[in-house]
Amino acid sequence: MALLIKGGYLVDPSRNLEGLFDLLVENGKVSKVGRNLKPPPGAEILDARGCVVAPAFVDLHAHLRDPGYTYKEDIESGSRAAVFGGFTTVVSMPNTEPETDDPAVVRYQIMRAAEVGLVRLLPAAALTKGRKGRELTEFCALKEAGAVALTDDGTTPTDEALLRTAFEWAADCGLLIMDHAEIPALSRGHLNEGKVSALLGLEGRSRAAEAVAVARDGYLAQITGARLHVQHVTAKETVELLKLFKEKGVSITAEVNPNHLLLTEEAVLKYGSLAKVNPPLRTEEDRRALIEALADGTIDCVGTDHAPHAPHEKERPLDEAPPGMLGFQVALPALVALYNEGLISLRRLVEVLSTVPAKILGLHPELGTLREGTVADVVVFDLKKEWVFDERTNPSKSRNSPFFGRKLVGKVVYTIKEGRVVYRFGA
Ligand code: DOR
Ligand code: ZN
Numbered sequence: 001m002a003l004l005i006k007g008g009y010l011v012d013p014s015r016n017l018e019g020l021f022d023l024l025v026e027n028g029k030v031s032k033v034g035r036n037l038k039p040p041p042g043a044e045i046l047d048a049r050g051c052v053v054a055p056a057f058v059d060l061h062a063h064l065r066d067p068g069y070t071y072k073e074d075i076e077s078g079s080r081a082a083v084f085g086g087f088t089t090v091v092s093m094p095n096t097e098p099e100t101d102d103p104a105v106v107r108y109q110i111m112r113a114a115e116v117g118l119v120r121l122l123p124a125a126a127l128t129k130g131r132k133g134r135e136l137t138e139f140c141a142l143k144e145a146g147a148v149a150l151t152d153d154g155t156t157p158t159d160e161a162l163l164r165t166a167f168e169w170a171a172d173c174g175l176l177i178m179d180h181a182e183i184p185a186l187s188r189g190h191l192n193e194g195k196v197s198a199l200l201g202l203e204g205r206s207r208a209a210e211a212v213a214v215a216r217d218g219y220l221a222q223i224t225g226a227r228l229h230v231q232h233v234t235a236k237e238t239v240e241l242l243k244l245f246k247e248k249g250v251s252i253t254a255e256v257n258p259n260h261l262l263l264t265e266e267a268v269l270k271y272g273s274l275a276k277v278n279p280p281l282r283t284e285e286d287r288r289a290l291i292e293a294l295a296d297g298t299i300d301c302v303g304t305d306h307a308p309h310a311p312h313e314k315e316r317p318l319d320e321a322p323p324g325m326l327g328f329q330v331a332l333p334a335l336v337a338l339y340n341e342g343l344i345s346l347r348r349l350v351e352v353l354s355t356v357p358a359k360i361l362g363l364h365p366e367l368g369t370l371r372e373g374t375v376a377d378v379v380v381f382d383l384k385k386e387w388v389f390d391e392r393t394n395p396s397k398s399r400n401s402p403f404f405g406r407k408l409v410g411k412v413v414y415t416i417k418e419g420r421v422v423y424r425f426g427a
Helices: 075-084 103-116 139-145 160-173 195-200 207-224 236-247 258-262 267-275 284-296 328-340 346-361
Strands: 003-006 009-012 017-020 022-026 029-034 044-047 052-055 057-062 087-092 120-125 176-179 228-230 252-256 378-388 407-417 420-424
Touching: 003 407, 009 346, 052 346, 057 075, 057 328, 057 346, 075 087, 075 103, 075 328, 075 407, 075 420, 087 346, 087 407, 103 120, 103 139, 139 160, 160 176, 160 207, 176 207, 195 267, 207 228, 207 236, 236 252, 236 284, 252 284, 258 284, 258 328, 284 346, 328 346, 328 378, 328 407
Parallel strands: 003 044, 009 052, 057 087, 087 120, 176 228, 228 252
Antiparallel strands: 003 022, 009 017, 022 029, 052 378, 378 407, 407 420
């Protein structure tokens, strides 16, 4: 079945291409990019006038909760939320039940996602058994089962000797290490250690927790040659460390989450537990530093940290509620807000959501590009469209977001995976 995406503004940073182009998809592949393309007989035509056409988004950081916590989300609802946000490739986090520390769980996740058929699910497996930080998992067996990365996301091991071995093994078997960079002893609290934690009389999570972890893990990457990806960067000191390691040529990349680009610690006063996330929302100075780092490439890309939790969990007091917010649905609006403020270019917006995360994965040279002959994973989005994130639009099983019930600007109109339309706005 052929598909002609007509009249859109195509942005493909992978080949420096930007302009009004039609895009023809045949047999699941991009077959032609050009002007005034004619549809082959029987082709479906998608009207993309007024919209951006780009390689579909790639998320390096999402919690799909399956197996084990399927009352929050499962692979089916999570896949629907992903394509709603323009993502066709998703790296899932291992804090499931059982934990994703065994090849059988990895195989289940890949098989279930294939059954649902909406996204390409690439599991991250746990670095340590049960994410307890005591015993390493079997990296090569996990990789053979289909895991693309290792992380104890939610926490980080504190045994440096174990970590050093982990980095050596990961380098040997070519797996990416993803780093929830927060030293536990420095992050016992529930929100940023600062003005708001003092006001509420609650223990805070230190910004040093992140910097110390990144310093530790950056050096481990340097001495072992492992590839390190720092998850959810939140603090300006971390940005400085990333610059240092990059200057030295260490294999280090980093992501920022939509929530840290849009919100600061004050959000906790307004939204309570809904604004609780680990690592926490920080200050306006940090937020500005993150945006600047995202624009200049010190922070490589955006990961959503899509982290669904049920209402009865998020309605608990701040010190008891689990951390996390929905991410797939607000990633594009967050970047459109920065674009509208003149803080990032349209090209950079596409890079950070697609081109760069695809490159970091490294395993799929066909992703994150619209080059002829590559797999047709395409997103069509409207930079101006206003929509309300609410019960009627939300495909997730959960609704834990400070943006729920609010009007957002910037919406994915079509998501296409391997030449098939897997999401249409309003359908
Ligand atoms: O806010 C967070 N939520 N941070 C994490 O590291 C884990 C995640 C979750 O699983 O909900
Ligand atoms: Zn995390």
